[in-house]
Amino acid sequence: MANEVSNLQLVKKLNRISVLNIIRKHNTISRHQLAKLTGLTPAAITGIVRDLVALGYVIEKGVGKSNGGRPPVKLQFNPDSGYVLGAEITRNKTTLGMVNLNVKPLFLRKYNIDMGDPYEGISMLAQEVEKMIRESGIDREKILGMGVASPGLVDITTRVVKHSPNLGKKWCDFPIKKRLQEITGINIFVENNSNAAALAEYSFGKGKDSKNMAYINLGEGISAGIIQNGSLAYGFKGYTGEIGHIVINEDGPLCNCGNNGCLESLYAVPALVRKANNELALYNQKDTLKAIWLEKGSVTIEDIIANANEVDSYAWKLIRQAGWHIGKGVAAIINVFNPEAIFIGGILAEAGQSLLDSLRESVQKHAFPELVREVKIEISSMRRDTGFYGACAVAIKALFEGGVDALLDVELSSST
Structure with missing residues (x-):
């Protein structure tokens, strides 16, 4: 009975x-x-x-x-009728916000949270979550969950961050879901940041009509989230898409992963900023980025991006060089997964056409001709905030697939 x-x-x-x-x-x-x-x-x-x-x-x-x-x-x-929180975490910056169940943002904010120590960083994030809920004035019962987009290897069964070189050495077997859920009392859903971004692009971005697509995340790291037949492609443990660790120069710089010359160690945002600050001393005095370097003593990725479409400038050449080599990784995705669309996001995507043109040229050269001919390659409409919207998409997807008692366990009638 x-x-x-x-x-x-x-x-x-x-x-x-x-x-x-x-x-x-x-x-x-x-x-x-x-x-x-x-x-x-x-x-x-x-x-x-x-x-x-x-x-x-x-x-x-x-x-x-x-x-x-x-x-x-x-x-x-x-x-x-309900709201979810979303957070994308990186080493020094966290994007946190709140959206309704149609992903309309009520809050979207950036915080300088040092995530080097996961216990301290997650505790600080939890404090900001509580502040945001209080400020919203929304009944806590209407906060149905929170999605977290994290860089690194996220185990799909436990949602433990197994290893995240870009967050730091202490991020090894860190139970982010369990820890944040214990502190906040909110249902937490954790996903790799590129997987989350791919889900956002597919759910309500340019990829709505593309059941086989990839999202390329160009930020502190380089990685891909892949949608196959309308679902995230996870592989055995959930560690797909680490194209940033394709070795393109065995004599190159040491990567966070322990290898030398990975794509990420040469062309992720931190590598590009280091390269610019090292090389600008020897560059043409009339260059606009060189002028910024002379005035400030260093340049940031925002400075590089702001000057990236000035043809023949240092920033333009640097971004095109990055696009060319990143295009090799994108070509590998096309050759292996045969997607119909590729969307480029993350901070570096804001360089726009100079990045995209070079990347497309590289893909045309390095991908199998019959596979690349039909592929659409575009900049993501959400750009650097795709990871945040992805975190929200992860939570909402779980809610509407029956992952949270708040949507399922209230008994009001004898309906069947």
Whole structure:
């Protein structure tokens, strides 16, 4: 008997989440249409919709045209019925924000949090989360979860960060999900930052119509998130997409991973900034970036990007050089996974056309001709904030796939 009751409750929850997802994907829909789409009885649909309206997830929005009987009541998803937080963490900067269930941002802020020590860094992040919730004035019960996008190897079964060279040596087997959940009391969902960004691009970016695509993250590191047949490609443990650790020069500089001459050690943002500050001393005095270097004593990635489209300047040549070599990694993705689209994001993507032109030229040279011919390569519409939106997308995806009791376990009626 206990098993029968348990199974009945599970069916109720699954039916409820199925109906909610259908309503969410339609602008407006009627109870009659829901019954046809789900195969559930009109009585069952009536009970489920009653629950969802009572929970605030669904609102009744006017009436439709009658086909002879009573006019159907239009149902709509209520995106303000709940909220999620999202955070993308890097070594020294964290992007934190809050969005509604249609990913409309209420807050989007940058914090200078040192993540070198994961316990201290995550504690500081938790403090900012609490401040943001208080400032929002939103009832805590309406905060349904928080997504975290982290660089490094994130185990897909435990959501433990196994190793993250770009965050520091202390990020080894760090239980980020467990730790942050214990401090905040919020349901936490952790994903590799490039995987999260790929999910965001596919869910509500330029990649909506591309079920086989890749997102290339160009920031403190270089990595890729891959969507295959509409789902994230994880591999055995979830460690796919580490194209930044393709060795392109065995005599090159030491990489955080321990190898020499990795793509990331030569052309990720920190490497480009080091290269510019070392080389500008010998460069043409009339160059605009050289003038900034002389005035400030050093240049930043923002300075490089601001001058990247000045043809024949040092910044232009540096960005084109980076694009050419990054294009080799992108070509490898195309040769192995055969995507229909590639989207370039992260800080370096803000260099725009000078980066994209060089990268495309390299891809054309290094990828298999028949595979590259149909591939669309574009700059991501979300650019450096794609990781943040990806963190939000990870949380929302988990919510609407039944990963959180807040959406499933409230019993309001005897609906089936």
